[in-house]
Amino acid sequence: MGLDMIRKAFRNAALAAALAAGASANAAYDVDILPPASPIAQQIYDLHWAIMWVCIVIFFLVFGAMFYSILKHRKSVGAKAAHFHENTTVEVIWTVIPFLILVGMAYPATKTVLDMKDASNPDLTIKVTAFQWAWEYDYLQDGVKFNSLLATPRSQIEEWERKGEQKNPHYLLEVDKPMVVPAGKKVRLLITSNDVIHGWYVPQLGINQYGIPGFVKDTWFKADKPGLYRGQCSQICGKEHGYMPIVVVAKAPEEYAAWVKEQKANSPQAAAPAQVAVAAAAPAAAEDPNKKWSLDELKAAGEKVYAANCAACHQPTGKGMPPAFPALDGSKVVNGPKAAQLALVLGGKQGTAMASFARLSDSELAGVITYTRNSWGNKTGEAIQPAEVKAARK
Amino acid sequence: MSAASPAHDTHHDDHAHAHPTGLKRWLFTTNHKDIGTLYLWFALAMFFTGGVMALLIRAELFQPGLQFVNPEFFNSLTTVHGLVMVFGAIMPAWVGFANWLIPMQIGAADMAFPRMNNWSFWLVVPAAILLVASFFVPGGAAASGWTLYPPLIIQQGISIDMTILAVHILGASSIMGSINIITTILNLRAPGMTLMKMPLFVWTWLITAYLLIAVMPVLAGAVTMLLTDRHFGTSFFNAAGGGDPTMFMHIFWFFGHPEVYIMILPAFGVVSAIIPAFARKPLFGYASMVYATASIAILSFIVWGHHMFTVGMPAAGNLFFMYATMLIAVPTGVKVFNWIATMWQGSMTFETPMLFSIGFICLFTIGGFSGLVLAVTPVDITIHNTYYVVAHFHYVLVSGALFSLFAGAYFWLPKFTGKMYNESLGKLHFWLSVIGFNIAFFPQHFLGLAGMPRRIPDYALQFAEWNMWSSIGAFIFGFSQLLFLYNVIECIRSSRKAADNPWEGADTLEWTHLPSPAPYHSFETAPVVK
Numbered sequence: 043m044g045l046d047m048i049r050k051a052f053r054n055a056a057l058a059a060a061l062a063a064g065a066s067a068n069a070a071y072d073v074d075i076l077p078p079a080s081p082i083a084q085q086i087y088d089l090h091w092a093i094m095w096v097c098i099v100i101f102f103l104v105f106g107a108m109f110y111s112i113l114k115h116r117k118s119v120g121a122k123a124a125h126f127h128e129n130t131t132v133e134v135i136w137t138v139i140p141f142l143i144l145v146g147m148a149y150p151a152t153k154t155v156l157d158m159k160d161a162s163n164p165d166l167t168i169k170v171t172a173f174q175w176a177w178e179y180d181y182l183q184d185g186v187k188f189n190s191l192l193a194t195p196r197s198q199i200e201e202w203e204r205k206g207e208q209k210n211p212h213y214l215l216e217v218d219k220p221m222v223v224p225a226g227k228k229v230r231l232l233i234t235s236n237d238v239i240h241g242w243y244v245p246q247l248g249i250n251q252y253g254i255p256g257f258v259k260d261t262w263f264k265a266d267k268p269g270l271y272r273g274q275c276s277q278i279c280g281k282e283h284g285y286m287p288i289v290v291v292a293k294a295p296e297e298y299a300a301w302v303k304e305q306k307a308n309s310p311q312a313a314a315p316a317q318v319a320v321a322a323a324a325p326a327a328a329e330d331p332n333k334k335w336s337l338d339e340l341k342a343a344g345e346k347v348y349a350a351n352c353a354a355c356h357q358p359t360g361k362g363m364p365p366a367f368p369a370l371d372g373s374k375v376v377n378g379p380k381a382a383q384l385a386l387v388l389g390g391k392q393g394t395a396m397a398s399f400a401r402l403s404d405s406e407l408a409g410v411i412t413y414t415r416n417s418w419g420n421k422t423g424e425a426i427q428p429a430e431v432k433a434a435r436k
Numbered sequence: 437m438s439a440a441s442p443a444h445d446t447h448h449d450d451h452a453h454a455h456p457t458g459l460k461r462w463l464f465t466t467n468h469k470d471i472g473t474l475y476l477w478f479a480l481a482m483f484f485t486g487g488v489m490a491l492l493i494r495a496e497l498f499q500p501g502l503q504f505v506n507p508e509f510f511n512s513l514t515t516v517h518g519l520v521m522v523f524g525a526i527m528p529a530w531v532g533f534a535n536w537l538i539p540m541q542i543g544a545a546d547m548a549f550p551r552m553n554n555w556s557f558w559l560v561v562p563a564a565i566l567l568v569a570s571f572f573v574p575g576g577a578a579a580s581g582w583t584l585y586p587p588l589i590i591q592q593g594i595s596i597d598m599t600i601l602a603v604h605i606l607g608a609s610s611i612m613g614s615i616n617i618i619t620t621i622l623n624l625r626a627p628g629m630t631l632m633k634m635p636l637f638v639w640t641w642l643i644t645a646y647l648l649i650a651v652m653p654v655l656a657g658a659v660t661m662l663l664t665d666r667h668f669g670t671s672f673f674n675a676a677g678g679g680d681p682t683m684f685m686h687i688f689w690f691f692g693h694p695e696v697y698i699m700i701l702p703a704f705g706v707v708s709a710i711i712p713a714f715a716r717k718p719l720f721g722y723a724s725m726v727y728a729t730a731s732i733a734i735l736s737f738i739v740w741g742h743h744m745f746t747v748g749m750p751a752a753g754n755l756f757f758m759y760a761t762m763l764i765a766v767p768t769g770v771k772v773f774n775w776i777a778t779m780w781q782g783s784m785t786f787e788t789p790m791l792f793s794i795g796f797i798c799l800f801t802i803g804g805f806s807g808l809v810l811a812v813t814p815v816d817i818t819i820h821n822t823y824y825v826v827a828h829f830h831y832v833l834v835s836g837a838l839f840s841l842f843a844g845a846y847f848w849l850p851k852f853t854g855k856m857y858n859e860s861l862g863k864l865h866f867w868l869s870v871i872g873f874n875i876a877f878f879p880q881h882f883l884g885l886a887g888m889p890r891r892i893p894d895y896a897l898q899f900a901e902w903n904m905w906s907s908i909g910a911f912i913f914g915f916s917q918l919l920f921l922y923n924v925i926e927c928i929r930s931s932r933k934a935a936d937n938p939w940e941g942a943d944t945l946e947w948t949h950l951p952s953p954a955p956y957h958s959f960e961t962a963p964v965v966k
Contacts, residue, residue, distance in 0.1 A: 071901055072886040075818060086814045093812055097805040105798060108776045112794070117716070117783045124781040127718040136773045137766060144762045147812065152755055154814040159751040199894060201501040213500060215896045233748075238588040239681055241746060241821060245887040250746045250817045254682060255587060256675020259748030272896075276746070276821040276889050278581045280588060281508040284892030363508065365574040365593060395591045 076246050079271055079292075080263045083248030085154040093147055158248070161262040164230030166223065172233075172240035172253035172275070174397055175282035175354065179221050182232075186305040189401065190217045191350050192285045196358070199285075215272040218350075220289035223265060224298035230262045237390075237397045241276030244288055250276055265292035280395060282354045335405075337412065337425040344413025347406045352414075355395065360418040366395060371418035380426055383411060384434045400435065404428035455956075463558075466550030467956060468535045473852075474557050475532030476845075480921070482524030482564060483838075487914050489517040494876075494910035497903050502894055510893035511579035516567060518582030519599070522699065523606050524564050526837050530702040531556075531613050533844055534641050536852065538617060540946035540954060541635045543626025543963045548619035549612075556613040563605040570595035570602075581891055583692070584659070586673040586684050590666055597666070600659045607652040614645035614652075621645075626945075628965035632723065635944045637705030639726050643733045644701045647694045650737070655691040658684060682747055689740035697736045699833060701729060703800075703840035704771060707793045709944065710847050711775050714790035715782025716941040721774040728767035728774075735764050745816045754813045761811035768804055772797060787939075788862030792843035795870050796836060803831030806881065821891075824884025830877045839869070842920065849927055850934030851946055854953030857927040861919060868916035875909025 078084040115121045169180040173189075180187040193216040198209045210216060223229045233242050235253035243250040247263040265271070275286035293301060335343075349358065352370075356362045360371035370376050375383050387407060390398035399407065405428040415422040456464060465471060493513050496504045505513065535553065539546055547553045570577040575593030578584065589596055621642045625634070634642075661672040662684070671677020673684045704725075712719045719725065741749060741757030749757075775797055784790070806828040810816045819825065842865070849857050879902035888899045895903065937947040946954060949963050 071882070072898065073882045075885045076887060082814070083818070086818045089812055090809065090815045090818075093809050093815065097808060101801070101805065104772065104776065104801070108779065108794075108797070111776065111779045111782075112784065115715075115780065115782050115784055117785045121781070121783045123716040123783040125717065126720070126781075127778075128721050128723070129777075132777070133721055133724050133770070133774075137770055140766050140769045141763075144765060148759060148762060151758060151812045151814060155754050155758070156751055158814060158817070159754070199502055201503050202506075206501050209500065209897060211897070213897050214894060238591070239585055241889075243821070243887070243889065245818050248814070248818060250820050251748060252746050254675075254747070257680070257682070257748075261748070273887065274889050274892075278511065278585075278588065278891040280591070281506075281511060281579070283511070284507060284889075284894050363506075366508065366576070366591075 078248065079246040079266055079269060080248050081266070082154070082158055082263065083246055085150075085157065086248050089151055089154060092150065096143060096147065158261070161230045161260045163228065164262060165227035167230045167232060168221065168223070169232045169258075170234070170242055170253065171401075172235040172237075172242070172279070172286075173401065174237050174280050174395060175275075175286045176351070177221075177242070177286070177288060178401055181302070184302045184306075186302060188219050188305075190219050190221065190289070192216070192287055193218045194285075196353070212272065214285065215274070215287045215289070217287055217289045220270070220291045222291045222293060222298060222301050224295040225265045225268045225292040227295065228262055228264045230260055232258050232260050234258045236401070237395075238279050239277050240279045240286070242273075242288060243276035244271050244273030244290055246271045246273075247290065249273075252277055265290070268292050268294055268297075285354070334427060335408065335425065337416065337423075340409045340412035340425050341416055342409075343405065344409030344411070345417075347402065347410040348413050351399065351402065352410065360414070360420075370414050371420060373420075376414050376420055377422060380411065380415065380422075380424055380430075381434070383415070384426065384431065387411060388431075388434060404431040404435075407431045464554070466546075466554050468539050468547045468550070468553065469852075469954065469956065471547075471553050471557050472532045472535030472537075475528045475535060475560075478557075478560065478564075479525050479529035479532060480924075482520050482528070484917070484921075485568065486517050486520035486525055487917065489513045489520070491910060491914050493517065494907040496893055497895070498907040499904065500895055500897055500900055505893065507893045508576060508579055511581075511891065512571065512577040514891050515578045515580060515582055516571065519567055519578075519602075520564070521833070522582065522695070523603070524560075524567065526699045526833065526841070527606075527610065528560055529841050530641075530644070530699070530837075531610075533637075533702065533706070533841075533848075534613075534617055536848065537946065538620055538638055538641060539624070540851075540950060540958055541638050541944050542621060542624065542629050543945050543949075543959050543965065544620060544624035545957065545960050545962075547616050548624055549616045552612050553616055556609045556616065559605050559609040559612075563602040563609070566598045566602040566605075570598040573598065583685075583688055584662065585688075586662060586665065586681050589662060590674075597663065600663050603659050604656055607656045610648050610652050614648040617641055617645040618649075626959070626962040626965050632726070633965060635705070636708035636719065636722070636725055636729075637702065640701040640705030640708075640729055643729050644698050647698050647701075647733055647736065651691040651694045651698075654687060655695075658687040658691065661687075682744075685744050685747060686740070689743045690737070692743065693740045694733070694736040696829075696832065697732060699837045700800075701733065703796065703837050704729060706840045706844040706847075707775065707796055709942075710789045710793045710843055711778050713847070713939045713941040713943075714787065714793075715779050715784050717778060717782040719774070720777035720780075721770070724770055725774055728770045731767040732764060735760060735767070739764065742811060742813075742816065745813050746820045758811060758813045762808065765804065765808050765811075772801055772804075785940075787846075787859060788857070788866055789843045789847035791863060791866040792839050792846065795866065796839045796843065799831055799835030799839065799870075799873070803828055803836055806831060819884045821889055822884035823880040823888045823890055826890050827877050827880035827884060830880075834877070835870075835873055842866075842869075845920075845924070847939070848946075849924070850938045850952050851950070851954055853928050854934055854951075855927050855930050856932040856934045856938065857923050858930075861923045861926075865916060865919040865923065868919070869913060872909050872911075872913030872916055876906050876913050877909070879903075879905050879909075 075087050075090055078087045167182045169182055171178040176189050176191045178189050194210055194214050198206050233251050233253045235255045240253045249261055249263050251259055251261045269292050271290045273288040275283055355367035356370050362369035388400050390396050408426045408428040408431050411426045415424055496510060573595050575595055577595050578599045580589040621638055664670040665672055671679040673679045673681045708719055739761045741753055742761045745754055846862055883899055883902050888895055934952045936951045950958050
């Protein structure tokens, strides 16, 4: 199609201009929407270029006239001012024509809006819950559930004192466990949040939907083909808003089935779909819940959980960032009765950034609480067992 | 327009009661020119305050990684930058122009309520202090974005209460100012100054004042609900108690969208004064300009949902707000066409006010186009809350509202001060501003299209190049503004006397009937407008 060629030419011209501006060989001077990877994203892409062409043409017509006037109708070239100051015909024309152009634009846009809103008959439904600052994906039919966190190490991010290490190629857009979906299938997302408003935004799939605490909103996508699509939280959600990436991996349906099987094998509690409801109340723990752990085992496991879930606010040093994010080192709660700390971690604290961490498994919570009670200056010498966490969930 | 000569009015300088001098003069003044001056200097100070925050933001975003500020402080910077620029710089600057110009342009002696006028200004100052001081309280300044969305805002400390109080005070000040302006325009016009003879700046401010009265109480209601949610156990925006965070967004944007027109309508008035003056040709389509302004104001009440396409409104909601938003392009287009038709076959010269006005038309139109792109719901969804939106509203608010403020300042400085500003320096200010502005903000369209969210202190590597350019442009733009400050001060101190009407084509009352500088009390006897 001719339009596509013009588009390519436009893009190449922009690229050439960018290169001429002294861009290095691998510099990213993107000027367009990312390549669409779902039918809706394709419609968005086309709509964007349609409206852009309308704008570009009008821009050159209108400002062509203005700059012609600026060149010709200036006092320095001897122009004498005319005296007209209205013309009803012209004024009606330039009111009606833009109106008609807009009606022409609204028609295809309306079709896309209706398509976007039609989340009926999905092949698969995933519940997405946003947290400060991670995503939880709950595969309602397949009984798989996990958290997805930023995988970029803090040492690449923080450069206050010295230059950070070499950054990963997908710096800030990489996660520990991506959302996996079957390509070519209609995936319905039920999006909500556990604390503040977040935005689940993956541009190549044409999705940007707020997760709103207390409400569940739905949207859908169908990845055209296997691939990996990256996105980020789109709505400011506190200090780690910039560190809440999304990765969606679309696999061929057979590979997806294999992935689901593998996930279930690692997550016995969620094996049977009938147990999903139970699993929601008591998140997966791969280990035997009655096993007794040693203090060192718990501390070692807890350190990882702390780095992933707690360190952003309470800091790796346990010093926090008072007053918004209090220190754990020397804290009255952490050095006080363990039941109180457990209750706080499970329930969160209303009116503060401290969210409920009930989504973590019993062993993860046991580990992280033991870790905080026996790190830095805190020396309670107490270990919290997963069974105690389980009991406290009641 | 009337028979009275400029010299005639100089003798009206009123000596019936003594003018207080020094601090007392400014603290107790009820003179519209003094109060206008206070507003303008205040706005300029806040403009530089917000500008420093913007430059801190751009310094942090110069390259990926965290180099200067931590994420929490970064969020405070974006939030307070927005609040300070909207409520501290742009709005007070327009009120300053309104104070100076409206009485002179309609042939009135002063504003209708001079004492309330004084109070309107002196309320703004403590509000600004509250906003800026909130950086220094435990927990740091508001860090939720200027939209103050709950529940995020509920999590923060005392700075939120300071911000809410500041918004209340500013709202009260705006409402009083608006009542004053409406009353002045409707009641104090000189004989013969019918509504459809009023300069467009007066018209646009009349409509703006109605918008303010309509929406400031709505914002006050929204932040009051935030306050009671925070401290008195209510659950307006908390689902656990039967409330809804989305409701805040609806209420906020019912205020927020008219708010953008509050900042841009007076700009239309200024440009509609300057283009004819420098084209030496009457404004094309005066009546349609008035009707277009009114249409934009009315439409502004039914488009708020376009800020919320990603909330998950029903299809019918999305479609309604898309259509309504697209409609705004029609009256806005009429205005642009009218300005160009005014220039057509004129006899143009390009002094600084004209340059800023032409810059306004070009760049504001780019902001209008990106607004049209954003109005298309599906396209909005892919760029909502990205840098595309940041680029869009800076094209509208910086190259729109701010550029026309500069245009107005250069245009009326001779009338305000009685001195001529330095033309070459003004032109240099214009060109550096235009170039710096475009380097700063045009690449942000590309960043948004590529999916870079706004309000993030750090970003993925593919966004590095355009961000670097954007930061370079921002610094050029930021430092160029010092030229303006210098030019204004130099103008006031210079000995270059300005003529009563230094512009060949300017024909409103302040130019035709008053000397430069305009006397402390003008039009004690109303001129007769034919």
